Amino acid sequence: MSEIIVRGDIVVQEVATRDGFQIEPVFVPTHEKIRLIDALSAAGFTRIEVSSFVSPKAVPALADAAEVFSGIARRPGTTYVALVPNPRGAERALAARADEINLVASVSETHNRANMGMTPEASIQGFAAIMTTVRGEVGVNATVATAFGCPFEGPEPEDKVLAQVERYLSLGVDGVTLADTTGMANPRQVARLVARALPLVGSERLTLHFHNTRGCGLANVLAAYEAGARRFDAALGGLGGCPFAPGATGNICTEDLVSMAEEMGLATGLDLDALLALSRDLPRLVGHDVPGQVAKAGRPLDLHPAPPLRAA
């Protein structure tokens, strides 16, 4: 079981190589993925979601998950996570020596059927089988996808989300993630759901996963933080995206989140300058501009020379 290391005031789990790369039309070469993950480890991340053991036919961009896990340098103190949808995926993740597996089922039946080809109940029964197999061998996190709304069904009742959280906890998972899978959350909703989930899960085990699809990703982080949440998923450059909105941004952007947090006086344990350099290299890897703002604008206190005086 992986140890959860809380170095600073908030913990950022980097998900670019999983949630980001999975929807890219280009296949990022395996050696580039490994190089990026090693650089992320060096930048100070204690948690990196490396890849996903899903069907390579469904997600060809991550077909090299095992090679990536075997190629990366394991930095002591960093937990390398694999997303896993089902027992077959869990076996592959264990074989690849993932430190932690992240099980994902949607609270929306329609979304889970579309995404996983089964009901949420069938997914969760698979998780119970996985827990029996892996208990003690790796850490297990479980994610409630579409927790803040489903693009097919609309809003999901909070009681249903919390029932799924309790179900996960009864299986003995080490952590729970509430995921705003397609960026539908608003800050008031976030504050309410976090306030209800925290007493069940605890701030050291609860992760919030936001997308910036409608521009309020960091506002949702702020609302979650003020409600007591301390762990957040984010993707370098704001990689990721929404299959229904080609121009929309994806996950909240790691370096924008880290910049905001550090400016607020919240320690992240991360080297922001290193993150900015890595983010500025992403267009080379994915073949397009990425949404992150601080990489374009510079840090707030990167000052500029004053221009020549204008005549009055």
Next chain:
Amino acid sequence: MSEIIVRGDIVVQEVATRDGFQIEPVFVPTHEKIRLIDALSAAGFTRIEVSSFVSPKAVPALADAAEVFSGIARRPGTTYVALVPNPRGAERALAARADEINLVASVSETHNRANMGMTPEASIQGFAAIMTTVRGEVGVNATVATAFGCPFEGPEPEDKVLAQVERYLSLGVDGVTLADTTGMANPRQVARLVARALPLVGSERLTLHFHNTRGCGLANVLAAYEAGARRFDAALGGLGGCPFAPGATGNICTEDLVSMAEEMGLATGLDLDALLALSRDLPRLVGHDVPGQVAKAGRPLDLHPAPPLRAA
């Protein structure tokens, strides 16, 4: 003096045709500006910053300010504002029948010299002269630019910002804006400064002007709202920008702000669907994509048909 109309829970002042268009390299034709402002009036704005009476040489994009003011349809209940840097600009704004003038001076001496060609003290002495001339004829708002930091000087002391606010109030202005001119603010700083400014200014007269340069514009709105602020500037499509960061976004995006507010249950009095249609037309006017997210992704509850089921 213009009446401040608070229709809903927050008041959004639209600034796209001023703060947005002023940095565009293309000149948006006068009839298009008029058409857009009339459409914004119809969408429910009670406050629109129409244009700026600055030197046409310094800001050629707004050289048609007087023609725009004379061409727009004045909707009852909407205040049409003109930005004014000096007494000459105030005369032109009065001649154009602006309902309100917005006086701007930076708290940063370096920024004010670069932007206005004079010290902040000289700017404010000019405002005193303007107040003597216009008192009772038009409403007057006064803006503290670089209130959350200057791109040349760095952080500005809060006491200095508040001293400028008090100076404005002693001149008899009707409203005060704290402007994050180049997007350097963070939510904790915003909460602190709003908490200090509100007892002086009052929530009905205090406006927050944020840029999304580093991605946390809406988080700053949330922090300001929670600290008691109710009035916000925003630009359709997130127009605007930062002269030091060509790829960075500009003002906070009106329709993204309105979407977030309405999802939170805060009334804005605005027709979001109309705003989205206007935002989607902006690339035609300015010749490039604009940063607004909701116009690309759709409203959170614009649902999608479920895809065909995947085999398990």
